[in-house]
Amino acid sequence: MAADGGDGMTGEVAVLGAGMHPWGKWGRNFVDYGVAAARAALGDAGLEWRDVASIVGADTVRGGYPGYVAGATFARALGWQGARVASVYAACASGAQAVAAARAQILAGLADVVLVVGADAAPKGFFRPAGGDRPDDPDWLRFRVLGATNPTYFGLYARRRMAVHGDTVEDFAQVKVKNSALGALNPYARYRKRVSADEVAASAVVADPLRLLDICATSDGGAALVLSSLEFARRRGVAEPVRIRAVSTVTPRYPNTVLDLPDIATDSAAAAEPAAETFRASIARAAYEEAGLGPEDLSLAEVYDLSTALELQWYEDLGLCGEGEGAKLLREGATAPGGRIPVNTSGGLASFGEAVPAQAIAQVCELTWQLRGDAGDRQVEHARVGITANQGLFGHGSAVIAVR
Amino acid sequence: MPRTHTPVVAGWFTGDGDDFTLLGTRCSACTSVFFPREDGWCRNPGCAGGDLAEIPLSRRGRVWSYTDSRYRPPSPYVTDPELPWEPHTLIAVELAAERMVVLGQAAPGVTAADLTVGAEVEVVPGVLHEDGETVWTTWQWRPTGVTA
Numbered sequence: 250m251a252a253d254g255g256d257g258m259t260g261e262v263a264v265l266g267a268g269m270h271p272w273g274k275w276g277r278n279f280v281d282y283g284v285a286a287a288r289a290a291l292g293d294a295g296l297e298w299r300d301v302a303s304i305v306g307a308d309t310v311r312g313g314y315p316g317y318v319a320g321a322t323f324a325r326a327l328g329w330q331g332a333r334v335a336s337v338y339a340a341c342a343s344g345a346q347a348v349a350a351a352r353a354q355i356l357a358g359l360a361d362v363v364l365v366v367g368a369d370a371a372p373k374g375f376f377r378p379a380g381g382d383r384p385d386d387p388d389w390l391r392f393r394v395l396g397a398t399n400p401t402y403f404g405l406y407a408r409r410r411m412a413v414h415g416d417t418v419e420d421f422a423q424v425k426v427k428n429s430a431l432g433a434l435n436p437y438a439r440y441r442k443r444v445s446a447d448e449v450a451a452s453a454v455v456a457d458p459l460r461l462l463d464i465c466a467t468s469d470g471g472a473a474l475v476l477s478s479l480e481f482a483r484r485r486g487v488a489e490p491v492r493i494r495a496v497s498t499v500t501p502r503y504p505n506t507v508l509d510l511p512d513i514a515t516d517s518a519a520a521a522e523p524a525a526e527t528f529r530a531s532i533a534r535a536a537y538e539e540a541g542l543g544p545e546d547l548s549l550a551e552v553y554d555l556s557t558a559l560e561l562q563w564y565e566d567l568g569l570c571g572e573g574e575g576a577k578l579l580r581e582g583a584t585a586p587g588g589r590i591p592v593n594t595s596g597g598l599a600s601f602g603e604a605v606p607a608q609a610i611a612q613v614c615e616l617t618w619q620l621r622g623d624a625g626d627r628q629v630e631h632a633r634v635g636i637t638a639n640q641g642l643f644g645h646g647s648a649v650i651a652v653r
Numbered sequence: 654m655p656r657t658h659t660p661v662v663a664g665w666f667t668g669d670g671d672d673f674t675l676l677g678t679r680c681s682a683c684t685s686v687f688f689p690r691e692d693g694w695c696r697n698p699g700c701a702g703g704d705l706a707e708i709p710l711s712r713r714g715r716v717w718s719y720t721d722s723r724y725r726p727p728s729p730y731v732t733d734p735e736l737p738w739e740p741h742t743l744i745a746v747e748l749a750a751e752r753m754v755v756l757g758q759a760a761p762g763v764t765a766a767d768l769t770v771g772a773e774v775e776v777v778p779g780v781l782h783e784d785g786e787t788v789w790t791t792w793q794w795r796p797t798g799v800t801a
């Protein structure tokens with residue numbers, strides 16, 4: 250693999266450190282979780298905060314003004330030391346945007362070492378839109394006009410899969426069974442108890458056909474990465490660092506014909522033919538193209554299982570199997586530990602619950618530990634290539650490919 | 654004093670009974686259709702931009718998918734906290750002529766068990782909620798009885 254970014258490929262950056270604050274409902278300010286994660290990542294990298302030339306924060310919309318300027322908020326909490334700062338927001342894809350911004354600075358020679366941090370303190374119950382009457386805001390409208398919570402969209406996707414691909418609620422439950430078993434092995438996960446298919450079936454329906462245990466919770470948590478140039482890593486004596494080889498932050502193409510959160514309708518394909526692939530599939534393809542790799546090269550994948558059914562959709566969008574074959578891939582055990590392509594070895598959102606700006610960074614933390622062979626009981630043997638995938642509200646693609 | 658009937662969003666639907674339709678806009682240059690309506694500019698990147706004129710959307714379509722909301726949604730959805738929550742059904746409907754999917758609540762009494770993907774539904778006027786002065790109106794989807 251061309252580590253110097255030759256052959257027309259984008260250059261790589263090294264992951265020197267990864268750190269997290271455990272997910273949960275801790276009831277503290279998001280800054281606490283971000284600082285703890287940042288210190289853990291710096292410790293993992295063997296670096297001091299003063300060694301960091303730039304900090305990129307993934308914003309939270311639930312922490313007041315400090316949340317909108319997360320980069321500076323974390324920098325101040327760690328102690329002002331003059332680092333360059335940026336703050337980014339892209340809903341669930343905020344973490345990938347932060348990684349992308351950090352990578353661009355490193356590859357442009359603007360900074361040798363960049364700290365990426367995301368953290369959130371989540372509300373109880375459903376995510377809700379920001380306050381006030383905002384009839385021009387699709388996110389406000391879908392609540393006001395339809396009472397369409399996030400889980401109702403997950404319910405629509407799940408029912409559609411059942412009708413078109415023959416998935417069953419038992420298939421969906423098996424995703425939870427798999428992910429909860431992995432989460433039980435992850436000290437950073439919020440839910441560390443194995444869940445049985447019977448327990449899923451006995452939980453309350455939230456949005457037909459999905460039950461409480463099919464749908465991810467909202468959590469507090471924080472995650473951080475220390476990224477550097479390959480040259481800096483070499484100088485530090487890190488001979489074989491985990492390297493980020495691709496970051497996909499693509500947007501949809503008109504007409505977007507899959508009903509996406511928070512929209513009330515899709516684009517119309519009456520006048521313009523839709524692209525052959527869906528937006529979600531294009532997120533992964535862009536990452537594969539940038540990395541010069543394909544799904545056949547993967548050792549593992551971390552995908553955004555907002556619901557159990559959505560994990561199956563990602564299998565297809567990542568090209569791990571053909572369209573409609575996600576449930577079959579799961580039933581075969583291919584995505585379980587020891588399978589051909591283990592998915593969500595961290596335990597996924599099923600075990601973490603979503604801490605929005607931290608989540609995409611946490612996905613890269615898991616890849617980092619897996620590729621270094623540091624994932625303990627969750628370790629995928631001979632892991633060499635991993636991908637993360639995720640989609641943020643309002644058209645934000647998010648995928649990272651890391652290699653070692 | 655009689656209460657006024659006010660659309661929950663102005664300009665998204667019009668008419669009564671069999672004349673009730675959703676309202677979108679269509680670009681005069683490329684014929685792209687938009688719902689919710691775009692009045693400022695055409696969002697087709699391949700279009701140089703045309704005038705956007707209001708058009709009624711197809712009254713009938715096929716169920717793309719459906720679900721329900723078993724728990725009370727948060728504000729700004731308006732509910733009476735004094736009353737027990739009655740789940741409502743949501744239907745995503747594929748309109749053939751417009752080649753788009755439009756989400757809506759199902760007409761009262763329609764549950765997920767009454768629906769199948771591909772079944773035909775039609776748009777009907779409905780009431781979202783009422784308060785002292787106002788009956789807030791909306792659109793709803795109702796099965797026609799024609800199956801997939």
Ligand SMILES: [Zn+2]
Pocket residue numbers: 680681682683684685695696697700701702703
């Ligand atoms: Zn146009």
